[in-house]
Amino acid sequence: MKRETILTGDRPTGCLHLGHYIGSLASRVRLQHSCDQYVMIADTQALTDNFKTPEKVRENVVEVALDYLAVGIDPDKTVIFIQSLLPQLAELTMYYLNLVTWNRLKHNPTVKLEIKQKAFGENIPAGFMTYPVSQAADITAFKATLVPVGEDQKPMIEQTNEIVRHFNRLYNTEVLVECRAEIPEMARLPGIDGQAKMGKSLNNAIYLGDPEDILKKKVKQMYTDPNHLKVEDPGKVEGNPVFIYLDAFGEDVQKIAELKDHYRRGGLGDSVVKNYLFEELNKFLTPIRERRVAFSKDKGEVLRLLMEGTRKAYAKAEETLQEVKKVMHLDYKF
């Protein structure tokens, strides 16, 4: 079987949290052994709706890199790079923009949904409307075959493959490669407030770098079963964030099963389960937190690692761009 090439990444708009770990980081750590993996810190894309605060995007580039290194994404196995340093991605975007109609962009379901969420009103930045085309550039520059995305992002992959097919047909080539979406089994971790999604802007996240005391406080204030008022009341386990987190991060499956039974029967207080969850989460997060602190002592070294990855990504993207320009009769000897 052919080795898969993965393109994935994050917008540097904040530190990464447990939701990111479950949704993507865990699988990256696993897949880096068997796949060619490119992880993009998507600063250019982040700017499409954060162009007023570029300094925050810049700060978060390093924060996100620290999170990557802390969870065990290994720069020797995974190419970690900064999007804005690759002009090839902008060039490919320009060529692909000719292959997508204005109407098609307007009707992209993911973009339509995000526009509502972001409340741009009448002032939708053109860069935001065209970002699916930039994503196609990101994916195809590395000839990625596998792109891990949430269910809601599937239309983006379809848009990319449409561009690939259109390009290859138009220029009678096989230079570009179609990809498939990899939907993670457990895409979403609820927030500590019980909302379906953990998110920075929702203020309901446990960050990978949270110190022990913050972690303890956040677990303590977690939403559980709102009808479990007294210790002796029977409680609900399904949809209860505390148990969802235990399932995701607890190590002792047997003990978790027993706790669930006890909680359902009644007689098990939330604080007992939360204390146990805190211990389990702290056991999981301690080595991550320690590595994060260690790496953050030398941010120059983190940047050096990023530049090394970016150089590898640059070379690959340049190779693809030259192939693209060749079939488009743009291959000047310059």
Add this chain to the structure above:
Amino acid sequence: MKRETILTGDRPTGCLHLGHYIGSLASRVRLQHSCDQYVMIADTQALTDNFKTPEKVRENVVEVALDYLAVGIDPDKTVIFIQSLLPQLAELTMYYLNLVTWNRLKHNPTVKLEIKQKAFGENIPAGFMTYPVSQAADITAFKATLVPVGEDQKPMIEQTNEIVRHFNRLYNTEVLVECRAEIPEMARLPGIDGQAKMGKSLNNAIYLGDPEDILKKKVKQMYTDPNHLKVEDPGKVEGNPVFIYLDAFGEDVQKIAELKDHYRRGGLGDSVVKNYLFEELNKFLTPIRERRVAFSKDKGEVLRLLMEGTRKAYAKAEETLQEVKKVMHLDYKF
């Protein structure tokens, strides 16, 4: 007074004709002595509506360059370059796309008019809708202060200046420079068929490279005053292409004035005036044609000159891009 910087250029979709000479080439030859002049062969822009035939765009890059050299645009005084070789222009476009709303693009008067003319129907390429933003990238990359455009292109200059002001305000900088439109006095030469505009697609053009026999044929079939049926009839001079061409290219102002009087009185046949126009045009075109033939004998040398210009343009665009990236906090040491 500060030396002006000019950005101008042509889409390489065909050879250049007398209309181009009057509308822009003549002033370029003149201004190259007193201004910093960048002349762009806009292949990327040409692809926004010629992406199905990139090989034609490629061929015409050299044809347009030959026309430039033939009329006397001097590569030692003017930077002639190929747009697609400057990734900086694509990168700037990406950043500027965030500063322009989707609605603003939709309502650009120039683009609206061109969309009607090109009959895209429902299939307007996104790259065509966004090309005013790319133009802003082209202009600002060179910090051009003067952009020669036709009256109908003035909204493009306004769009550029809006981006400049928005960018400078947002990032608290003066990196980008506003430009002003230079509308040529005689922007348009009518076609040989009497239509208001000379154009390749209208099949009514006299090309700079047309050989003598073709020139003679084209002048012979020129549209004149449709009511001037017999030699003795009085004829109309105003709006008569033959006299418009004489005014534009004839050298003997006195003689042209006499011919006009005679034509108005009656007794002067079209063929006499046309023979004179042919002689005058041929006198004007002969040295251009000869230089064109001479340069076209060594297309490798033409490409070498283009690459030399492109390297100069690359350096200038890179300088601006780095300034832009610096104020956007994207200035990594890479």
